[in-house]
Amino acid sequence: MRRLSLWENFVHFRRVNVTRKVLTLDRGSQSKRSRLKSALATSSQQQTTTSDSSSDYLKAQRVNGQFRLPWGASRLPSSLEALKWFWCSPNNSSLPHGGLADFFQYNYKLLDHTLPIIKPSLQTFESPPHDSLQVTWMGHATVLVQMDGLNILTDPVLNEYCGMAHMVGVKRYRPSPCTVNELPVIDAVCISHNHYDHLDYGSVCDLNERFGDKIHWFIPMGLRSWMKECGCKNVIELEWWDEQLHPKCTDKSVKFVFTPAQHWCRRGLNDVNQVLWGSWTIIGAKHRFFFAGDSGYCQIFKQIGKRYGPFDLAAIPIGAYEPRYVHKTFVTRG
Numbered sequence: 419m420r421r422l423s424l425w426e427n428f429v430h431f432r433r434v435n436v437t438r439k440v441l442t443l444d445r446g447s448q449s450k451r452s453r454l455k456s457a458l459a460t461s462s463q464q465q466t467t468t469s470d471s472s473s474d475y476l477k478a479q480r481v482n483g484q485f486r487l488p489w490g491a492s493r494l495p496s497s498l499e500a501l502k503w504f505w506c507s508p509n510n511s512s513l514p515h516g517g518l519a520d521f522f523q524y525n526y527k528l529l530d531h532t533l534p535i536i537k538p539s540l541q542t543f544e545s546p547p548h549d550s551l552q553v554t555w556m557g558h559a560t561v562l563v564q565m566d567g568l569n570i571l572t573d574p575v576l577n578e579y580c581g582m583a584h585m586v587g588v589k590r591y592r593p594s595p596c597t598v599n600e601l602p603v604i605d606a607v608c609i610s611h612n613h614y615d616h617l618d619y620g621s622v623c624d625l626n627e628r629f630g631d632k633i634h635w636f637i638p639m640g641l642r643s644w645m646k647e648c649g650c651k652n653v654i655e656l657e658w659w660d661e662q663l664h665p666k667c668t669d670k671s672v673k674f675v676f677t678p679a680q681h682w683c684r685r686g687l688n689d690v691n692q693v694l695w696g697s698w699t700i701i702g703a704k705h706r707f708f709f710a711g712d713s714g715y716c717q718i719f720k721q722i723g724k725r726y727g728p729f730d731l732a733a734i735p736i737g738a739y740e741p742r743y744v745h746k747t748f749v750t751r752g
């Protein structure tokens with residue numbers, strides 16, 4: 419992401435939508451799992467001297483109603499930097515690009531070739547394998563993970579537009595491969611933070627309307643009132659490193675942990691960092707899944723990998739932006 423204003427979120431959605439990668443690993447492949455653990459652990463190996471002490475697992479600071487990163491690194495790009503980036507940065511993607519005209523009208527024929535939509539079958543949704551993970555990427559940060567008897571959805575954005583109101587935000591490059599009505603019963607939704615490209619009012623309301631009490635909403639601290647306005651029940655609000663078992667699993671076999679991320683929050687004109695941000699670590703009896711949300715590289719990756727890894731599956735954002743300095747603090751870059 420690369421701008422300070424509300425446009426920042428919209429642009430982030432538009433540019434990153436096609437570049438987010440989902441890495442899947444076979445549970446049985448210890449070498450692959452080790453590599454993923456190593457990747458998470460060594461992303462900032464040279465910057466950290468963390469130990470196993472619980473005092474090293476810091477929570478976000480809260481000052482005058484705003485959350486802050488406890489390790490600093492909280493400077494956002496200036497408006498001038500953001501403007502310069504927006505108008506002057508090159509577009510190195512292979513997607514159709516024609517300046518402002520393409521902002522409202524994409525070359526769908528080319529998009530169908532570059533990034534085809536694969537519609538998942540209902541039968542596949544309804545019969546996930548018992549002994550492995552099943553993952554469906556729905557664009558950007560929306561991922562359906564079926565593991566250890568639960569259907570888990572991350573940052574659900576299933577609408578055509580992303581923004582403050584329908585038809586006001588930026589239209590996504592590619593439609594979601596399925597609608598809320600085509601999803602299997604969702605047991606848990608994990609929200610990483612409140613940027614519009616990760617938290618969509620319409621999608622949350624639609625999910626709540628269809629599944630109601632069946633969903634347990636795992637959310638960052640400060641977001642409860644927003645969720646209540648959507649009518650959501652079973653809202654579980656956590657701070658960094660807080661852990662919560664999923665109530666559906668009577669054997670207490672699946673644990674949700676709200677883990678840190680190096681990012682920030684904003685949804686309106688005057689609410690910067692009033693809601694916490696983070697990543698999600700989900701530990702089941704058989705499988706482990708890490709959802710990074712949005713985050714720049716930092717020592718946290720090593721801590722999470724050390725405490726909860728190795729992981730069978732990780733969904734990690736790859737920021738599609740240049741130049742690197744503009745947003746490298748808050749979004750990883752491939």
Ligand SMILES: [Zn+2]
Nearest residue numbers: 419611613712
């Ligand atoms: Zn974000």
